Amino acid sequence: MPELPEVETVRMGLAKWVTGRTIATAEVLHPRAIRRHLPGDAHFAAVLTGRTVLDVSRRGKYLWLPLDSGDAIIGHLGMSGQLLMQPADAEDEKHLRIRFTFTDGGPQLRFVDQRTFGGLSVSEGGAELPDEISHIARDPMDPLFDDAAFNARMRGRHTEVKRALLDQTLISGVGNIYADEALWRAKLHGTRPTDQLTRPAVARLLGHVRDVLGEAIVAGGTSFDELYVNVNGESGYFDRSLNAYGRENEPCHRCGAIIRREQFMNRSSFSCPRCQPKPRKTA
DNA sequence: CGCGCCTCCTGTGTGC
DNA sequence: TGCACACAGGAGGCGC
Numbered sequence: 001m002p003e004l005p006e007v008e009t010v011r012m013g014l015a016k017w018v019t020g021r022t023i024a025t026a027e028v029l030h031p032r033a034i035r036r037h038l039p040g041d042a043h044f045a046a047v048l049t050g051r052t053v054l055d056v057s058r059r060g061k062y063l064w065l066p067l068d069s070g071d072a073i074i075g076h077l078g079m080s081g082q083l084l085m086q087p088a089d090a091e092d093e094k095h096l097r098i099r100f101t102f103t104d105g106g107p108q109l110r111f112v113d114q115r116t117f118g119g120l121s122v123s124e125g126g127a128e129l130p131d132e133i134s135h136i137a138r139d140p141m142d143p144l145f146d147d148a149a150f151n152a153r154m155r156g157r158h159t160e161v162k163r164a165l166l167d168q169t170l171i172s173g174v175g176n177i178y179a180d181e182a183l184w185r186a187k188l189h190g191t192r193p194t195d196q197l198t199r200p201a202v203a204r205l206l207g208h209v210r211d212v213l214g215e216a217i218v219a220g221g222t223s224f225d226e227l228y229v230n231v232n233g234e235s236g237y238f239d240r241s242l243n244a245y246g247r248e249n250e251p252c253h254r255c256g257a258i259i260r261r262e263q264f265m266n267r268s269s270f271s272c273p274r275c276q277p278k279p280r281k282t283a
Numbered sequence: 284c285g286c287g288c289c290t291c292c293t294g295t296g297t298g299c
Numbered sequence: 300t301g302c303a304c305a306c307a308g309g310a311g312g313c314g315c
Contacts, residue, residue: 032291036311061310076309077309114292115307117309266288
């Protein structure tokens with residue numbers, strides 16, 4: 001499940017391999033992969049052919065590739081998406097959805113996605129920041145992230161703290177795994193009401209979010225020096241460092257209590273019953 | 284308009 | 300061994 005650190009790893013790898021290259025063909029092999037591109041696959045191919053990739057940018061879990069036309073390719077990996085660089089003669093992946101070839105005849109860019117929650121689209125004039133993702137907040141690693149504004153907005157919400165962490169319009173890049181990890185570090189249960197959090201408590205939580213994301217970026221950034229830009233949720237290089245996520249029935253690394261698993265927002269949440277007591281009243 | 288639930292999708296794991 | 304089903308969850312969309 002790619003969250004900010006995984007997407008940032010992909011961004012760095014992609015930037016290295018596609019910047020400055022000119023697209024020769026854009027082939028859509030599964031319509032769902034461009035469902036956000038309303039004009040369809042013929043238009044997708046037409047507006048991308050002959051365009052040169054200028055850079056690879058990221059906002060939260062979204063990527064976009066600014067082009068010399070002023071447009072941009074927007075990409076989201078969803079649950080299982082991968083952006084791979086592959087030699088032209090490499091066999092098609094089972095779940096290959098979109099293939100780009102370049103005029104230099106070098107490695108292809110392939111969008112592979114088993115569950116098709118992810119996809120690509122073209123944003124007209126979106127090279128600077130695509131309108132389609134302008135509602136996504138800055139991530140906490142962004143130098144322009146506004147800590148004070150985040151603190152105020154978080155405490156102004158009438159919801160639960162984990163829901164707020166997962167709201168990409170409030171803070172971006174955090175998914176289920178890193179939300180649980182940050183909450184564990186902050187010793188907060190995910191159902192704590194946001195409007196009852198103190199300003200220092202929110203500041204501490206934000207600090208833990210930054211730490212978790214930063215450590216994961218460092219862990220992931222060590223392995224992209226090769227041709228394959230690979231994001232695979234299963235192989236998570238950060239797995240060994242997890243304190244809460246996926247550790248049901250295992251002892252808390254801090255106090256030894258048995259980590260519990262709860263259904264929350266239609267997904268699993270993991271927390272320590274001793275370090276992260278539930279609030280008396282659920283919001 | 285804020286909030287929260289539903290849905291999209293398919294390979295994998297589990298229990299009978 | 301085979302079948303049925305739960306599970307993984309990001310984010311748009313919609314209902315209240």
